[in-house]
Amino acid sequence: MSSVPAYQLAHGTVRPRRLRRTPAVRRMVRETRLHPAELVLPLFVKEGLREPAPLTSMPGVVQHTLDSLAEAAREAAEAGVGGLMLFGIPEVRDETGSQADDPDGILNRAIARLREEVGEDTVIMADLCLDEFTSHGHCGVLDATGAVDNDATLDRYAAMAVAQAEAGVDVVGPSGMMDGQIAAIRHALDSAGHTDVIVLAYSAKYSSAFYGPFREAVDSQLSGDRRTYQQDPGNGREALRELELDLAEGADIVMIKPGMPYLDVLAEAAAVSSVPVWAYQISGEYAMIEFAAAAGAIDRKPAILESLTAFKRAGADSVLTYWAVEAANWIREDRS
Template sequence: MPESVVAPFPFSRPRRTRQAPWIRDLARENSVGTGDLIWPIFIREGADVEEPISSMPGVNRLSVDRAAIAAERAADLGIPCVALFPNTPRERLSEDCEEAWNPDNLVNTATRAIKRMVPEIGVMLDVALDPYSIHGHDGILRGDEIVNDETLVALEKQALAQAEAGADILGPSDMMDGRIGVIRQALESNDFPNTIIMSYAAKYASAFYGPFRDAVGASGQLKGDKKTYQMDPANGDEALREVAIDLSEGADMVMVKPGMPYLDVCRRVKERFGAPTYAYQVSGEYAMLAGACDNGWLDRDRAVAESLIAFKRAGCDGVLTYFAMEFAEKMATE
């Protein structure tokens, strides 16, 4: 960054460029628009169902038909991509997570429905086993260990099923070693060379995921914790190593998760690698802001906009956020 040269007061008055809306607009360094957002949608069984999630006020689980309608509305508002997450029925959960690569599971079915109704919108799917496992982990559990290489076999099958369903972006969120290379090779070998990988490259073992686990129905299933594969929140340099590995294995984009508590990591990743960099404003971040706003402690429109611009200021190219639709609707009225 070039060194700034500042004249002494009164020749330098920084308030000159803040004195009116037009000059504040002209001098603004960063902006956020609907084209910067990915909207996560939770999918559940049934038809014509919209089910509130108690720990995420304002967010609902949608049946496949409702999700397709919602995606059409998102596209109309300029949101370029939706990310789908399943609330898998308990009877389909298992130790070996076979439902993850069922071509007719909830997210694969929803992907096809959305692509039929709104072919121009991007669809992103997570590559991870936790929504399909009886134990709530992102990998295969053998005894007390999440086994890395056996999990890679399952992730490869899941990724191919998602690509076949029409997913545009695969988001490996499992944090297993070597998974990006395995998935990229599988995509290349099975005639999916244009499928994008957005790696959850720096995913931390965070306290901010609780409402998400409620949303996908996994909150009571997790055995132990995820600290043997998700990252220690105290570590920053490790994130750079993880990003470097994933880019070298064929990731097209990288993600930092959670978002606001890790803006420093977002900045370091973008400055070091220059790759397309995203952050996930996760369920706990959403719940904190939404709860404070619902209690009248924060101005919702201003707080949401300020939280999103923070990601752009930190160097992110885009944000996965549950606020995407309301932000887009607000922008459409201005």
């Protein structure tokens, strides 16, 4: 008697490899595809610079002047990148981050500049957090004991949201992980007549070891850590609770940050969310691939595209990545 299973006798050997045989076949049956419009480029603009300042921990990324920021924004828009996420670095910091909601502050001036330059061609987004603006580097104002005061911080976030909206932002991205921040920001925007401004909730922002290069990018003044308000890396269900709260408070989009270490959380969020779910491929993820490629350990382009595909496969509708322009150009070249 033959040892070949009956199914194979009747139908032939099962050969999944048939669908991998040629590039054309693989392209035809690919389940997950990247599109330039699903990529968002984070950009740093620093007050007082006369020329762009390269970052040693993030090869290829710079702190921009307002002029070089406008040039980078035009390049991204021409590549078809979906949006730009702005981070501002002021010359002067204080305890409450007063430059964050100053109309003449660097971030609000950058928003206004890009609204004039590329406002009709891409989506202008801004980080809504105090860490870049405070002298202590925390994401909120501190109480008498030195702890972050959640509710006092909400007042500052509300003021920031209105200032960014008046500067011309399309999307505000509150990233501080304060309880009630989405409701406070939505109320402030609506009360000021900015009902069309989108709120991107950093619903699950973990206290991660992979933020290191970002701290160089924003000249972080942080003392201590952010573990009392950012999520513990060991918790997954907590992320879904945060997501549910943000949706109830009026979030238009939700996000998981960091990216690749939390693909499981991203997939679970995507499975239950009623709004778009994004992921942020953060500075440490970027640096690992860049330095590994520079050392000859990996092939840079395939590694970048594979990492972006992983986010999409896990359920991300869009990805914030420092490779947004480069990847968008590769995607367009491949399609042509």
